[in-house]
Amino acid sequence: MIKFIKYFIQAILVYFSFLIMKIIGLRLSRYLFSFIFKFIGPIIRKNSIAIKNLLRFQKNLDREKQNEIISKMWSNYGMTFVEYIFLKNFREKNSHIKIEGEKILDTVLENKKPVIFISGHFANFELMSMEITKKNINLATIYRPLNNYFLNPFMEYLRVKFICNNQIKKGIGGVKEAINFINKGHSIALMIDQRVSEGEKIKFFNEDALTTTLPAQLALKFDLDIIPIYLERKNNNSFFMKINKPIDLSKLNNKTDVSKKLNEILEDMITQNPYQWIWTHNRWK
Numbered sequence: 001m002i003k004f005i006k007y008f009i010q011a012i013l014v015y016f017s018f019l020i021m022k023i024i025g026l027r028l029s030r031y032l033f034s035f036i037f038k039f040i041g042p043i044i045r046k047n048s049i050a051i052k053n054l055l056r057f058q059k060n061l062d063r064e065k066q067n068e069i070i071s072k073m074w075s076n077y078g079m080t081f082v083e084y085i086f087l088k089n090f091r092e093k094n095s096h097i098k099i100e101g102e103k104i105l106d107t108v109l110e111n112k113k114p115v116i117f118i119s120g121h122f123a124n125f126e127l128m129s130m131e132i133t134k135k136n137i138n139l140a141t142i143y144r145p146l147n148n149y150f151l152n153p154f155m156e157y158l159r160v161k162f163i164c165n166n167q168i169k170k171g172i173g174g175v176k177e178a179i180n181f182i183n184k185g186h187s188i189a190l191m192i193d194q195r196v197s198e199g200e201k202i203k204f205f206n207e208d209a210l211t212t213t214l215p216a217q218l219a220l221k222f223d224l225d226i227i228p229i230y231l232e233r234k235n236n237n238s239f240f241m242k243i244n245k246p247i248d249l250s251k252l253n254n255k256t257d258v259s260k261k262l263n264e265i266l267e268d269m270i271t272q273n274p275y276q277w278i279w280t281h282n283r284w285k
Contacts, residue, residue: 007148011148036078042071042074050073053283072276105243108227117187117227143170190212193266229243
């Protein structure tokens with residue numbers, strides 16, 4: 001009953017916030033909720049997880065730098081929250097994003113062979129799959145449903161309508177679904193930076209962390225390229241997305257080696273811009 005009430009109140013607050021956003025518009029909403037999240041974020045429980053994670057990232061990180069990273073992380077959280085209700089704007093326009101490596105996407109489309117796109121929760125991470133599908137690449141994306149059952153149906157509606165038609169829920173059933181999509185010629189997109197209940201303990205910033213081996217297994221089983229994607233918020237109104245070259249798997253003989261390489265790539269992305277990664281994931285639990 002307590003969980004029901006908690007989720008219900010959360011949903012009311014979110015839907016009311018969305019209503020305010022639609023009234024005042026995208027630009028003002030970004031400023032408003034960036035401020036709100038920077039104010040509220042540091043006083044909630046997840047902030048302590050972020051601090052612990054930052055010390056895993058850099059053990060000697062001083063308090064001033066910690067606060068700067070966390071403040072900018074919450075600001076990005078707030079703007080990303082706002083942008084969900086304006087996904088239609090991003091779907092219909094291209095002026096908000098600069099893409100480096102578009103020719104790689106063109107090659108994927110021309111070859112008509114599935115690939116595995118991987119990334120982490122950077123900037124507005126939802127834009128990765130959206131921009132891929134805007135290139136007419138057949139895609140299915142793996143996602144984790146929200147715990148809040150009042151909010152999740154609406155978020156799934158937004159994802160299907162504006163991001164990617166083919167949504168795969170994480171889990172054993174999701175793996176089978178992903179394989180079915182690959183057999184139909186669809187590429188797969190997924191975030192690899194969250195803790196998983198099933199996986200292998202692989203070093204991530206020098207500490208063991210349960211790591212998904214799904215991208216590695218799919219790539220090795222079906223002889224697919226793995227293409228890392230990096231996303232960055234350049235200012236309140238624009239983004240930069242880099243499509244990296246496919247990873248050379250020729251010297252990586254098993255799923256552990258491939259997954260280790262993917263963690264290293266993710267580490268490089270986070271180090272490049274620690275301000276826009278979501279440090280609140282309990283990655284090393």
